[in-house]
Amino acid sequence: MREAILYLRMVQRIQNREVINLEQEVYEQEAFWNRIMAEHSLFIRGLLDPTEYEFIVTANNFANEFNELTVEAIEALEKTLPLQAVTDESIKATIEIRNFKQQGTQGLLECKIRSIIIPLLGDHVLREANHYLRLLSLFKCI
Ligand SMILES: [Fe+2]
Structure with a gap:
């Protein structure tokens, strides 16, 4: 909904x-x-089979990291944090989650990951990570 808006x-x-x-x-x-x-x-964390413990922990860690980065970006918006530092951290974290999503989507396609995630959803979230990385690289130039 937020994306559509x-x-x-x-x-x-x-x-x-x-x-x-x-x-x-x-x-x-x-x-x-x-x-x-x-x-x-x-x-992603919620759609994985409970036996996929490592992926669940990794997804949970990404959720915590990006929740913190969201707060930092809002603080930058309110001018209480320098944006450049947030952008650098966001780039680093987004490269990592992009790689995680890429690995996950491949694993879904090869039926190596137990989950109820359809590969199309994996592809969608991977595309959005790549889209965000492209935006972040533009932001570094502004
Ligand atoms: Fe989306």
Whole structure:
């Protein structure tokens, strides 16, 4: 739902030819996508078979890390933390979760991971991690 609302808002801003405040946009996007990465971690954790203990622990750790990064991005938005430090941490964490999702999606396709996650969902969350990494690399240039 949050992703659909963000998309609609972006389309409306383009239609209205709004002038974008890039710095403000970076803060908001980092808070948004860090939260999405945390949510992905939580539902991956919840859809794994209980015997997949290592993946469950890893997903839980990512959820905690991205929840913290969401708080930090919001603090940066409120100007109480430097954004650059948050962006650097977000890049590092997102590379790691991207690799986790890549490994997980491959494992689902090869029926090596016990879960009720459909491979298409694995592919979707992997694409979003890659999308966020692309945004983060742009943010480093702003
Ligand atoms: Fe999504």
